[in-house]
Amino acid sequence: MEAQAPENLEELTEKIALLQDRLPKRLRQCAAYILQNTHEIAFSTVAEISEKANVQPSAVMRFCQVVGFGGYTDMQKLVRQTIQPGIPDYSERIQNLREAGDDSPTAILAEFVEAGRQSLEQLSITVNETALEKAVETLAQARLIHIMGLRRAYPVASYLSYAFEKLRIPNVLHGGEGRLTHAEAMREEDVLIAITFASYSSETIELADEAVQRGLPVILISDTPSLLVNGTVVVPLIVSEIDFGAFRSLSATLSLAISLAVATGARRSS
């Protein structure tokens, strides 16, 4: 209306974000959908967008006008312009990012993205289906799931705990900030998920040992099979995450962990 039409994608998202709160219900639905699926506009018709956003075509139309465009066609033109030069060619894009200069943030990001991608690929190839299946089966029958992981492994452990929580599966996260472990809380019919990478945290190893001694199944998420404490009760899940510098993006490990949780949830509810 009175406002200028955005002239590039950033201006567009910024403007939508700004408006979003003051917009009436249906227009806000449009805003939300378009914010998250901006690029869809390039290829979709008004009708398609409106259906996915659960509004009438006319609402989408009004939305375009509120944002400052003459109509949907104008907005689509903008999105197409900004998409076209790129032609989402991943490898080319990564190449460009890498060339940005050695310690530039984008160059570093490119390396981590690439490392993450390779790790994921690696994971999908090397995953031991039998072990995974066994792990899920074990978890599905557990009364209480104990989770332990420190340092690099802690984000994985905490995300697992969060996922189980959401799935309403009883779990305990050991060794959080206070580094406390509650070995004595491990009872019959419980299971321990231990996550540790070289060089291994002694606390995690100790807890795993403790669990083994008490006869509990242990699922071990690690980067090498070198610490098979005890072949009979330990289910090893190996993830070889690619390092960049001293760090890893954890992409593969987290994917494996979350799959474990979701599969367990599915198994339980069926």
Add this chain to the structure above:
Amino acid sequence: MEAQAPENLEELTEKIALLQDRLPKRLRQCAAYILQNTHEIAFSTVAEISEKANVQPSAVMRFCQVVGFGGYTDMQKLVRQTIQPGIPDYSERIQNLREAGDDSPTAILAEFVEAGRQSLEQLSITVNETALEKAVETLAQARLIHIMGLRRAYPVASYLSYAFEKLRIPNVLHGGEGRLTHAEAMREEDVLIAITFASYSSETIELADEAVQRGLPVILISDTPSLLVNGTVVVPLIVSEIDFGAFRSLSATLSLAISLAVATGARRSS
């Protein structure tokens, strides 16, 4: 005519190349232009293509039919599909998995790996280099870095904290297990990294607001730009992570986060 329509870009180019020689003049012009500008088809109308190829629209039409498509629309559909790899609807896919009875851990893992891969690609394409650069610059100059993220964002926050620790960069992780925040600890020259995804944790938002009011720079890692608290001091880093079911692999977000940390470390030591 009765020939099969190509089903992907390679088949298409192959077929055109094959036909090219036996085609009459105008159709050969079409072939030549389309071979070299295949991707244009995704965005252009028949009229536009025909003009650029110096032929009549009807010639383009005939060309499409000769290649095996029903019409221009079909050919366009094909090109669009291959340019924009799907953008799969994951909530639908998990439904499909369930219905297909394939909720095996391996199948679920495959989905998460795929979702992670796509998120990483997406990130490499949509990352805002300027914002990233600004974020690193800000962090490099910070006296103390505050980190806040709850629920899904907590693994990211804790990994960031771990990385900064390893890099010997002073940092505080707020809102850990006890959900405690230490707003009063935020002083002049500090910086806050706030991580939150829809639906946003009110605690994180509040801490960010507090920081803004105290005049501290805030770096916001989020999935939509919809909560730009204050454009002047907040640096927004947007990651659109693909959901699978109710969960995400966090691949893209963690890659971004770890890059931020490493780049900051590099900047500081130089």
Add this chain to the structure above:
DNA sequence: TCAAAACTGGAATATTAATTCCAATAATGG
């Protein structure tokens, strides 16, 4: 509680683009 304003859904209309058709032209073969 009521009147005015804002919002919404769905149908009606206008625009634009795809597709077909046919007469005119050019190529081919005897």
Add this chain to the structure above:
DNA sequence: CCATTATTGGAATTAATATTCCAGTTTTGA
């Protein structure tokens, strides 16, 4: 060179899509 067939250009038709309009509904403010 003529008859036949293939190709072409452009207009006419059809289909799809964007856009507007308005009556019904909800929200707002006094």
